[in-house]
Amino acid sequence: MTGLETFVTHTLHGIQYGFVLFLIASGLTIVLGILDVLNLAHGELFALGAYVGFTIIGYLTGLVAPPTTLSTQLVFLGVVLLGAALTAAILVPVGVFLETTFFKPIYGRDEVYQIVLTFALLLIIKDVNKLIWGPSPLRLQDAYGGINSIPVLSRVGLTYPTYNVVIIVIGLVTVAGLFWFFNRTKTGRIIRATAINREMATAIGVNTGRTFTLVFALGAFFAGFAGALALPPRFASLDMGANPLVLSFVVIVIGGLGSLRGAFVAALLVGVLSRWAIWQYPPAELAAPFAIMAIVLLVRPEGLFGTWGEMG
Amino acid sequence: MSNRSLPGLVSRDGETRVRVTKGLELTKRQSMLALVGLLVVFAIPDIATVTPSLQLTVVHQGLLFGLAAVGLNLLLRHTRLVSFGHAAFFGTGAYTAAVLAAKFDVASFSLLLIAAMVVATLVAAIVGYLSLRHTGLYFSLLTLAFGQLLYALVQGQSFFGSSDGLPVRPGAARQPLIFGLALDSEAYAVILYYLTVIILVVSLVVMWRLVNSPFGNALDAIGQDRTRAQFIGIPVQRYVWIAFVISGVYGGVAGALYAMVQQHVRPGPVLYFLRSGDILFMAILGGFQTLLGPLVGGVLLVFLQDVGRDVTAYFDALTGVALLIIVFGLPRGLVGSLRAGGLLAAATRDFRENPAVVGEWISAAVTGIVEATRNWLRDVQSILGVR
Numbered sequence: 001m002t003g004l005e006t007f008v009t010h011t012l013h014g015i016q017y018g019f020v021l022f023l024i025a026s027g028l029t030i031v032l033g034i035l036d037v038l039n040l041a042h043g044e045l046f047a048l049g050a051y052v053g054f055t056i057i058g059y060l061t062g063l064v065a066p067p068t069t070l071s072t073q074l075v076f077l078g079v080v081l082l083g084a085a086l087t088a089a090i091l092v093p094v095g096v097f098l099e100t101t102f103f104k105p106i107y108g109r110d111e112v113y114q115i116v117l118t119f120a121l122l123l124i125i126k127d128v129n130k131l132i133w134g135p136s137p138l139r140l141q142d143a144y145g146g147i148n149s150i151p152v153l154s155r156v157g158l159t160y161p162t163y164n165v166v167i168i169v170i171g172l173v174t175v176a177g178l179f180w181f182f183n184r185t186k187t188g189r190i191i192r193a194t195a196i197n198r199e200m201a202t203a204i205g206v207n208t209g210r211t212f213t214l215v216f217a218l219g220a221f222f223a224g225f226a227g228a229l230a231l232p233p234r235f236a237s238l239d240m241g242a243n244p245l246v247l248s249f250v251v252i253v254i255g256g257l258g259s260l261r262g263a264f265v266a267a268l269l270v271g272v273l274s275r276w277a278i279w280q281y282p283p284a285e286l287a288a289p290f291a292i293m294a295i296v297l298l299v300r301p302e303g304l305f306g307t308w309g310e311m312g
Numbered sequence: 313m314s315n316r317s318l319p320g321l322v323s324r325d326g327e328t329r330v331r332v333t334k335g336l337e338l339t340k341r342q343s344m345l346a347l348v349g350l351l352v353v354f355a356i357p358d359i360a361t362v363t364p365s366l367q368l369t370v371v372h373q374g375l376l377f378g379l380a381a382v383g384l385n386l387l388l389r390h391t392r393l394v395s396f397g398h399a400a401f402f403g404t405g406a407y408t409a410a411v412l413a414a415k416f417d418v419a420s421f422s423l424l425l426i427a428a429m430v431v432a433t434l435v436a437a438i439v440g441y442l443s444l445r446h447t448g449l450y451f452s453l454l455t456l457a458f459g460q461l462l463y464a465l466v467q468g469q470s471f472f473g474s475s476d477g478l479p480v481r482p483g484a485a486r487q488p489l490i491f492g493l494a495l496d497s498e499a500y501a502v503i504l505y506y507l508t509v510i511i512l513v514v515s516l517v518v519m520w521r522l523v524n525s526p527f528g529n530a531l532d533a534i535g536q537d538r539t540r541a542q543f544i545g546i547p548v549q550r551y552v553w554i555a556f557v558i559s560g561v562y563g564g565v566a567g568a569l570y571a572m573v574q575q576h577v578r579p580g581p582v583l584y585f586l587r588s589g590d591i592l593f594m595a596i597l598g599g600f601q602t603l604l605g606p607l608v609g610g611v612l613l614v615f616l617q618d619v620g621r622d623v624t625a626y627f628d629a630l631t632g633v634a635l636l637i638i639v640f641g642l643p644r645g646l647v648g649s650l651r652a653g654g655l656l657a658a659a660t661r662d663f664r665e666n667p668a669v670v671g672e673w674i675s676a677a678v679t680g681i682v683e684a685t686r687n688w689l690r691d692v693q694s695i696l697g698v699r
Binding site: 092109111130213 | 388392394396442445446448449450452453454456457458460461463464465467468469585586589592593596600625626628629631632633635636638639640643684687688691692694695
């Protein structure tokens, strides 16, 4: 492999990682921006997505023909993506349940109780995953290999997993969809209005209670979607929620608190820079995102796009 | 009133009180409770030799995490800042002791402790400087991120022994020397325990003095309303920063002692962010509006976790359910709720007067669950747009 090829491969890996991070962080940042709750259980929703995805995608891919020819390969890809979408859909009622049962009664309380509550949910969801899927890590071996057998970048002479290309494309579509949702649709604008001024939104007739539930469900949706998409190349394990959660925090801090655009830029930044760090100096893998965060905090304490609660 | 500088008896409002330090005077009942509490704590090594279910190291660990939680509580109770990265300072203390012992063969107990205090002060100063620029949830988020940064650093460097950690077995005796004495391992454990108790009592008295000083009052004012505190001339940023450093030092001391008790330090148990959650939970469990609550919470949680791990594989979920009960049912914590007027005190009184009240509680719980399910179904329908 030439130097340029290595560079491109690592950068692509970084971009792919950045998109997954953005999917997780976007849910966390809208919940933080609108509900004013730091949801520590968000990482576990991601893990739950991976586990549900394991069951659903595993079941669905068992129904279709193994990916050998181009047409079966495309069907296979479609089925995997369908499974991921279904997983995300299943996470919606879960999110609604969590919000209405646990979060609703606690909005007016001291924030320490909110943090302890989400920490409690983190522990409980982790053990629910353990109860249903068992303590040992699970892997969807076939899905990753099956999609990678579709030649995409190998046509231009680059060895890069097709699945990651798929993730980048889906990430782009999701980002575009999210910005369209928040800027162009009525519901999206209502959510933004609630984020900017909750009382004023109530005064002009917005049902803030319902908006809160919707936002939390949206966060759960994207966490679950990210979990299902992140599953094929890796294992679903009980502790898989911790790292994305903390990295999402890093992304939110770098991007600017409550800014979706900031989260997007920061996720790609963290993804690509930490990938380069791993390539150049492997021990820096874990610490690289935090180093970026510390620098941003020193230079721009409000983050790259600090808008303090305004979305967009 | 005759004895001003030494602890002794004083008379206030016609009541005799035990004077511990300036301003800290206990009523008869309080001093009895304190005495009994101290006696129990002192008797633990003896009790532990009789019953196998109570282990000295477990109580010892509980006291140490409790000490860290007492430190965290300075921020939580007075400045209303929720630090979710307190394991960072506990871990800093533990790793300072471990690095000095493993890499530089420092065996002196006091040296290890002092070094841990110094390094914890430095780390807390830096982390505090960076994270105290924000308040509220963003402060919690930043402390958590910095805690994980330390975890990542330790985990990634072979100097710190990566995930295997470092042994704390310096010198020829293969353990730290307390006042230069080479003790056998049992005597070492017991003497270290008593030293911990002494350090603990001193730390609690210092903390009491601190929160009842003008500085502590200023922190309360900051916690109630930052802007107002700023306007009446309190240097908010500097005071909060000092409080953060002090609370970090408490964690550092506890961590160093932990390293010497366990004689081995690994990043998972001391630096991981779930540990920060545990420390915060200890404060809430015991009652963060009290001085002793976090300590009680610490001992209780470590003990329950030790017992619970043997009983069920789903111990985390049990902890979670306990947290939910605390959040929704006993927001003042165990110590806070036992006080007159607390929920727990009221519940025990109701129960004593009429044991049938349990039936009411159960029916209330069932109604609550039914109500919650109905709400959930309605909200799912409303979100999905189905009518």
